[in-house]
Amino acid sequence: MELSSFGLLFRLIFAHFLADFILQSKGMANGKRGFQIIKKRRLSTVHKWTYHLSHSLVQAITAYLFAGMWSNWMIPLVIFVTHLIIDYIKIRYFNDHLHAFIIDQILHLLVICILWMGVYSIWSEMAEVSDILFASPKWWAILTVYLLILKPTSLLLALFTRQWREPGMNSTSLQNAGQWIGYLERCLILTFILVGFNEAIGFLLAAKSIFRFGELSKGQEIKTTEYVLIGTLASFTIAILTGLVLRTFLSAYT
Incomplete structure (x- = not known):
């Protein structure tokens, strides 16, 4: 495994944190939960999904730009779909609990790691590393x-x-x-x-x-x-x- 291959992994992780914590406004975060602070009213299901889709799209675009692999559309597609599913499940069933936040971030990072391993086809090498650590x-x-x-x-x-x-x-x-x-x-x-x-x-x-x-x-x-x-x-x-x-x-x- 070449050290240069880790560049993509770190860029994707950077893009995730940038989009999830810097580019995501408080209004968007509350919109995904179905509440609009400015007008102090509940949002409809359509509006909630609009916020979900918008945030997942920002995640996908950010990952695509930082990955720098312009012909690889699998990266933004996987990021978009998985982020949408994970965020929806967290907000729908667990809301703002600490454990939900931690699990949510772990799942996002796990998706990024799997995506990175898939891009470089290093499953066997990572399996060897896991075996060494496990033993x-x-x-x-x-x-x-x-x-x-x-x-x-x-x-x-x-x-x-x-x-x-x-x-x-x-x-x-x-x-x-x-x-x-x-x-x-x-x-x-x-x-x-x-x-x-x-x-x-x-x-x-x-x-x-x-x-x-x-x-x-x-x-x-x-x-x-x-x-x-x-x-x-x-x-x-x-x-x-x-x-x-x-x-x-x-x-x-x-």
């Missing part, structure tokens, strides 16, 4: 550890800190905010360790701690601060130890 213990170890530091670690920390949790302690917090903060911080720590950027862990801990530092002077907030500090240090400890074990395994394997 590699290193990749499975990395995926396993990243999975481990998400929900399993959150459940472990919840059980560990339950003895200090008081009723109403999280009543003023955003829903699931602490859980997602933990996910992000542990993923960052693990990534820092794997790339050898250990100094960043200290900055991450300092950045998180500074938000709670001012509350130490408030008597009623000391228990909450101590609770958060215990959870933070436990989360950091698990992520660091897990990262060190994984890095040792990867070094020994190579």
Whole structure:
């Protein structure tokens, strides 16, 4: 597989993001959902489909222009049809949920990758790469550890800190905010360790701690601060130890 063949892949991905997020106006996005903000009224099915078709056409034209393969009409045709179907299903059945947005983008990118492989007829080469990745213990170890530091670690920390949790302690917090903060911080720590950027862990801990530092002077907030500090240090400890074990395994394997 020549490196130059990736040029088309990146151009198609660029064209997708350009058309989906820059060229698509807020009015068009709302029009696909059947609502016109300016006049504050619901749109008919015909008007909704007009917006759907217009956006898919913009996607197809943008992909065609950036692909630069003027005789290949399969690229804009596939982009137009698949984008129309995927967007309609998302808006019709799932609306604006985060999971729907992520799945929507993954499907669009998957179509682009399949289209790219079809243009260059590199199915066998990509299959070989997939077989290598699938059979590699290193990749499975990395995926396993990243999975481990998400929900399993959150459940472990919840059980560990339950003895200090008081009723109403999280009543003023955003829903699931602490859980997602933990996910992000542990993923960052693990990534820092794997790339050898250990100094960043200290900055991450300092950045998180500074938000709670001012509350130490408030008597009623000391228990909450101590609770958060215990959870933070436990989360950091698990992520660091897990990262060190994984890095040792990867070094020994190579």
